[in-house]
Amino acid sequence: MQAVTRYLRSLMLLELFQGLAVTWRFGTAPKITLNYPEEKTPTSPRYRGLHALRRYPNGEERCIACKLCEAVCPALAITIESHNRDDNTRRTTRYDIDLFKCIYCGFCEESCPVDSIVLTDIGEYHMEDKSEKVVDKQQLLAIGDRFEESIAANRAQDARYR
Amino acid sequence: MPIIEIIFYLFSTVLVLSALSVITVGNAIHAVLFLILSFFSAACIWILLQAEFLAITLVLVYVGAVMVLFLFVVMMLDINVTSAKEGFARYLPAGVLVSLAMAVQLFLVIWTRGMETVPMPAAEGEDYSHTSAIGELLYSEYLYAFEIAAVLLLVAIIAAISLTHRRRPETKYQDPSRQVRVKREERLRIIKMKSEGEEG
Amino acid sequence: MIEQLTTLLWTMTKITMIVLPVTIGVAYFTYFERKVLGYMHSRRGPNRIGPLGLLQPFADVFKMLFKEVIVPTNANKFLFLLAPLLSLAPALAAWAVVPFDDWLVLADIDAGLLMILALTSLGVYGILLGGWASNSKYALLGGLRAAAQTVSYEIAMGFALVGVIVLSGTLNLTAIVEAQAGNIFTWYWLPLLPLFVIYFVSGVAETNRAPFDVAEGESEIVAGFHVEYSGAGFAVFFLAEYANMILVSAIAALLFMGGWLSPFAGIPVVGETILGEGGVHWFLLKTVVFCFLFLWFRATFPRYRYDQIMRLGWKVFIPITIVWIMVAGVFRVMGWFGG
Numbered sequence: 001m002q003a004v005t006r007y008l009r010s011l012m013l014l015e016l017f018q019g020l021a022v023t024w025r026f027g028t029a030p031k032i033t034l035n036y037p038e039e040k041t042p043t044s045p046r047y048r049g050l051h052a053l054r055r056y057p058n059g060e061e062r063c064i065a066c067k068l069c070e071a072v073c074p075a076l077a078i079t080i081e082s083h084n085r086d087d088n089t090r091r092t093t094r095y096d097i098d099l100f101k102c103i104y105c106g107f108c109e110e111s112c113p114v115d116s117i118v119l120t121d122i123g124e125y126h127m128e129d130k131s132e133k134v135v136d137k138q139q140l141l142a143i144g145d146r147f148e149e150s151i152a153a154n155r156a157q158d159a160r161y162r
Numbered sequence: 163m164p165i166i167e168i169i170f171y172l173f174s175t176v177l178v179l180s181a182l183s184v185i186t187v188g189n190a191i192h193a194v195l196f197l198i199l200s201f202f203s204a205a206c207i208w209i210l211l212q213a214e215f216l217a218i219t220l221v222l223v224y225v226g227a228v229m230v231l232f233l234f235v236v237m238m239l240d241i242n243v244t245s246a247k248e249g250f251a252r253y254l255p256a257g258v259l260v261s262l263a264m265a266v267q268l269f270l271v272i273w274t275r276g277m278e279t280v281p282m283p284a285a286e287g288e289d290y291s292h293t294s295a296i297g298e299l300l301y302s303e304y305l306y307a308f309e310i311a312a313v314l315l316l317v318a319i320i321a322a323i324s325l326t327h328r329r330r331p332e333t334k335y336q337d338p339s340r341q342v343r344v345k346r347e348e349r350l351r352i353i354k355m356k357s358e359g360e361e362g
Numbered sequence: 363m364i365e366q367l368t369t370l371l372w373t374m375t376k377i378t379m380i381v382l383p384v385t386i387g388v389a390y391f392t393y394f395e396r397k398v399l400g401y402m403h404s405r406r407g408p409n410r411i412g413p414l415g416l417l418q419p420f421a422d423v424f425k426m427l428f429k430e431v432i433v434p435t436n437a438n439k440f441l442f443l444l445a446p447l448l449s450l451a452p453a454l455a456a457w458a459v460v461p462f463d464d465w466l467v468l469a470d471i472d473a474g475l476l477m478i479l480a481l482t483s484l485g486v487y488g489i490l491l492g493g494w495a496s497n498s499k500y501a502l503l504g505g506l507r508a509a510a511q512t513v514s515y516e517i518a519m520g521f522a523l524v525g526v527i528v529l530s531g532t533l534n535l536t537a538i539v540e541a542q543a544g545n546i547f548t549w550y551w552l553p554l555l556p557l558f559v560i561y562f563v564s565g566v567a568e569t570n571r572a573p574f575d576v577a578e579g580e581s582e583i584v585a586g587f588h589v590e591y592s593g594a595g596f597a598v599f600f601l602a603e604y605a606n607m608i609l610v611s612a613i614a615a616l617l618f619m620g621g622w623l624s625p626f627a628g629i630p631v632v633g634e635t636i637l638g639e640g641g642v643h644w645f646l647l648k649t650v651v652f653c654f655l656f657l658w659f660r661a662t663f664p665r666y667r668y669d670q671i672m673r674l675g676w677k678v679f680i681p682i683t684i685v686w687i688m689v690a691g692v693f694r695v696m697g698w699f700g701g
Contacts, residue, residue, distance in 0.1 A: 020658060024402075026404055031405070031406050033404075218477050222476060230509050230513050233490055234513075291472050336669070338670050
């Protein structure tokens with residue numbers, strides 16, 4: 001008797017219909033995937049993306065060539081050369097970051113006494129030639145100038161936790 | 163020449179050539195494929211004779227099922243061509259005898275009947291169904307022959323199964339229906355016991 | 363002569379009118395599959411090319427056509443290139459006898475159902491020869507699996523159709539649909555429910571689709587019979603597989619779901635409005651629903667093991683069909699359900 005009921009039950013394909021119900025439920029559920037280039041997930045102010053060198057509001061570059069970032073960098077991605085300027089302040093002549101070596105740990109930003117080197121929240125960038133992997137001082141300053149507003153806003157937002 | 167004759171000669175040429183190729187090509191797979199082609203051409207000729215039921219059944223049964231199994235088996239065989247050709251001289255007399263006998267038979271048939279041309283079957287009306295015509299003949303006039311053929315086939319199936327089917331205790335296999343029937347209670351026993359630290 | 367030529371031309375036009383929509387249907391079936399699978403996986407599916415990704419199938423086709431056709435070393439070149447066509451041609455040829463409406467059929471032949479069975483059984487040659495001619499062990503294994511599976515399920519499929527033939531008393535597809543006329547409960551899915559289920563599941567197995575896709579079995583034999591195909595050859599195999607799926611769906615709609623008949627026919631109030639009238643749209647709608655079932659199955663069920671497939675076909679489906687053919691005979695004799 002038990003065998004007969006078991007047989008009939010298996011012929012009713014109950015388990016298969018249960019499985020179909022599961023996929024139907026998921027198929028009709030609203031989708032949470034974002035359409036990436038048009039829609040983006042919100043980024044944290046602490047997001048560690050592309051590097052930038054900042055300036056003071058009067059246009060003077062912040063970096064004083066203390067080389068703390070170069071020393072702390074675990075991936076040895078930063079190369080700095082410095083000289084004394086005419087006004088007898090120390091400034092960098094060369095500030096290169098190798099983006100292929102960089103591991104985006106953010107130690108450079110934390111070590112910087114003048115908040116000069118920062119990691120912006122830009123996560124989308126590319127290079128078309130291998131030689132472009134090293135960004136120099138001028139490029140870094142340009143990035144800083146261009147995104148100063150959002151960099152400053154992100155720093156202000158995160159300031160009370162520092 | 164009417165178009166139907168062109169089609170007929172086309173298919174019969176293909177049929178004869180492919181039937182010849184079946185026994186002449188070296189590769190066994192190619193031979194099977196030529197056999198399929200000859201079945202197809204035969205079916206096409208039958209369609210010309212308005213026997214579409216038989217033609218489709220030929221394709222369905224022979225091409226669709228039997229030859230698939232043939233191909234299946236031939237693909238898995240490791241045929242050694244040189245050893246197959248070895249006994250050629252030894253079997254030649256018997257082969258010649260058989261083929262001579264067949265040739266004489268064919269010749270006699272053609273000799274007695276002559277090369278008469280059979281007229282095309284008359285076209286039937288729109289709602290004439292060859293399928294039901296065949297069915298009515300099979301189940302009335304030729305019922306006994308039909309049933310005997312069916313019983314013979316059944317006997318052949320049973321014989322084939324009983325000859326090849328054997329229990330092999332050394333092979334391990336799974337029985338899906340038994341696997342499906344397993345219940346939790348048969349496999350799992352939950353025991354209450356104290357954890358190690360508790361007793362002190 | 364002129365008359366014959368015009369007949370020929372007119373037939374060619376009709377063939378184009380069928381083959382072209384089927385091909386476009388296949389293209390959008392792949393899109394539909396990716397969308398449905400995506401949604402059931404909590405994804406979005408293709409939505410980049412064109413609005414809602416609707417141009418995706420064309421992008422795929424052009425990608426395939428521009429790819430290089432690579433013939434493996436020591437492969438049998440002729441058979442290798444012939445195999446995709448051998449699998450596509452029967453899948454398209456079978457549409458000749460499919461009636462879309464009571465007047466809309468290319469060849470209203472007497473033994474239409476047999477014709478379809480015969481043609482669908484030929485599709486396996488493409489797979490078998492493609493697997494053999496590739497000179498690759500995975501492809502050969504895939505081809506052999508496909509052949510064994512198709513031959514096994516063809517029997518169950520044929521028997522399931524015998525039930526339909528018993529009830530309708532004809533092999534002509536138009537007549538079979540007309541024999542179902544009445545209301546939704548006189549369609550053959552109800553009296554032949556087990557055969558209907560078996561037919562469709564066998565159809566899934568015949569087209570080597572999930573959960574019976576051991577012929578492809580990407581986890582154990584990479585991609586089975588088409589592992590060595592690239593570019594246009596692969597595209598044609600793909601086309602054949604999907605054309606076969608649509609064909610199986612169309613046949614299921616014709617034989618068990620009343621083809622172009624309206625599901626509202628015979629119902630007092632709704633049946634008298636335009637909804638109650640049959641037409642091509644009902645046939646297409648039913649076909650699409652069956653096509654969707656293919657995709658739903660693929661998204662839901664894990665692949666059967668090879669021995670389980672054989673067991674299901676021979677030990678479960680064939681006995682059930684034989685029993686139900688007897689039941690259908692009883693229906694016929696008692697005069698229930700059409701007859």
